[in-house]
Amino acid sequence: MRHFDRDPETNEVLWFAAPPLNTARRPAPRYSLQYLHWLAMKRKKVDEDCMEVDGSEDNVKRARSLVNPTATEMVENLLMDMSE
Numbered sequence: 001m002r003h004f005d006r007d008p009e010t011n012e013v014l015w016f017a018a019p020p021l022n023t024a025r026r027p028a029p030r031y032s033l034q035y036l037h038w039l040a041m042k043r044k045k046v047d048e049d050c051m052e053v054d055g056s057e058d059n060v061k062r063a064r065s066l067v068n069p070t071a072t073e074m075v076e077n078l079l080m081d082m083s084e
Contacts, residue, residue: 005014
Protein backbone atom coordinates (compact mmCIF):
# COMPACT_ATOMS: atom_id res chain seq x y z
CA MET A 1 0.00 0.00 0.00
CA ARG A 2 3.00 2.33 0.14
CA HIS A 3 2.69 2.98 -3.62
CA PHE A 4 -0.58 4.90 -3.24
CA ASP A 5 -0.96 8.51 -2.17
CA ARG A 6 -2.28 8.97 1.36
CA ASP A 7 -3.93 11.79 3.21
CA PRO A 8 -1.20 13.33 5.42
CA GLU A 9 -3.58 13.90 8.35
CA THR A 10 -5.57 10.63 8.47
CA ASN A 11 -3.14 8.34 6.59
CA GLU A 12 -6.08 6.99 4.51
CA VAL A 13 -5.52 6.02 0.90
CA LEU A 14 -6.67 8.77 -1.46
CA TRP A 15 -9.25 7.57 -3.94
CA PHE A 16 -10.72 9.49 -6.86
CA ALA A 17 -13.77 8.59 -8.94
CA ALA A 18 -12.22 9.76 -12.23
CA PRO A 19 -8.74 10.04 -13.74
CA PRO A 20 -6.97 13.40 -13.60
CA LEU A 21 -7.85 15.84 -16.35
CA ASN A 22 -4.41 17.34 -16.78
CA THR A 23 -2.55 14.29 -18.10
CA ALA A 24 -0.22 14.48 -21.07
CA ARG A 25 -1.61 13.11 -24.32
CA ARG A 26 0.08 10.10 -25.88
CA PRO A 27 1.70 10.80 -29.24
CA ALA A 28 0.18 9.19 -32.30
CA PRO A 29 1.90 6.00 -33.45
CA ARG A 30 4.71 6.44 -35.93
CA TYR A 31 5.15 3.64 -38.41
CA SER A 32 8.52 2.78 -39.90
CA LEU A 33 9.17 3.49 -43.56
CA GLN A 34 9.71 -0.23 -44.08
CA TYR A 35 6.20 -1.01 -42.79
CA LEU A 36 4.60 1.81 -44.82
CA HIS A 37 6.37 0.58 -47.98
CA TRP A 38 5.15 -2.99 -47.32
CA LEU A 39 1.60 -1.72 -46.78
CA ALA A 40 1.68 0.33 -50.01
CA MET A 41 2.96 -2.64 -52.02
CA LYS A 42 0.27 -4.88 -50.51
CA ARG A 43 -2.49 -2.40 -51.46
CA LYS A 44 -1.02 -1.95 -54.94
CA LYS A 45 -0.97 -5.72 -55.46
CA VAL A 46 -4.61 -6.03 -54.38
CA ASP A 47 -5.63 -3.25 -56.80
CA GLU A 48 -3.72 -4.88 -59.68
CA ASP A 49 -5.21 -8.30 -58.96
CA CYS A 50 -8.75 -6.90 -59.04
CA MET A 51 -8.50 -5.20 -62.45
CA GLU A 52 -9.72 -6.80 -65.65
CA VAL A 53 -7.18 -7.73 -68.34
CA ASP A 54 -8.64 -5.56 -71.12
CA GLY A 55 -8.24 -2.46 -68.95
CA SER A 56 -11.60 -0.88 -69.75
CA GLU A 57 -12.93 1.37 -67.02
CA ASP A 58 -16.34 -0.36 -66.98
CA ASN A 59 -14.91 -3.75 -66.08
CA VAL A 60 -12.77 -2.69 -63.13
CA LYS A 61 -13.52 -4.80 -60.08
CA ARG A 62 -12.57 -3.55 -56.67
CA ALA A 63 -12.03 -5.50 -53.51
CA ARG A 64 -14.63 -4.68 -50.86
CA SER A 65 -17.15 -3.39 -53.40
CA LEU A 66 -19.91 -5.53 -51.90
CA VAL A 67 -21.69 -3.65 -49.13
CA ASN A 68 -24.03 -5.60 -46.92
CA PRO A 69 -27.48 -4.05 -46.47
CA THR A 70 -28.28 -2.39 -43.18
CA ALA A 71 -30.83 -3.82 -40.78
CA THR A 72 -33.28 -1.07 -41.74
CA GLU A 73 -32.94 -1.90 -45.44
CA MET A 74 -33.48 -5.60 -44.77
CA VAL A 75 -36.63 -4.91 -42.73
CA GLU A 76 -37.98 -2.54 -45.40
CA ASN A 77 -37.37 -5.16 -48.10
CA LEU A 78 -39.04 -7.83 -45.99
CA LEU A 79 -42.10 -5.64 -45.36
CA MET A 80 -42.35 -4.83 -49.08
CA ASP A 81 -42.18 -8.53 -49.95
CA MET A 82 -44.86 -9.36 -47.38
CA SER A 83 -47.21 -6.61 -48.61
CA GLU A 84 -47.13 -7.87 -52.20
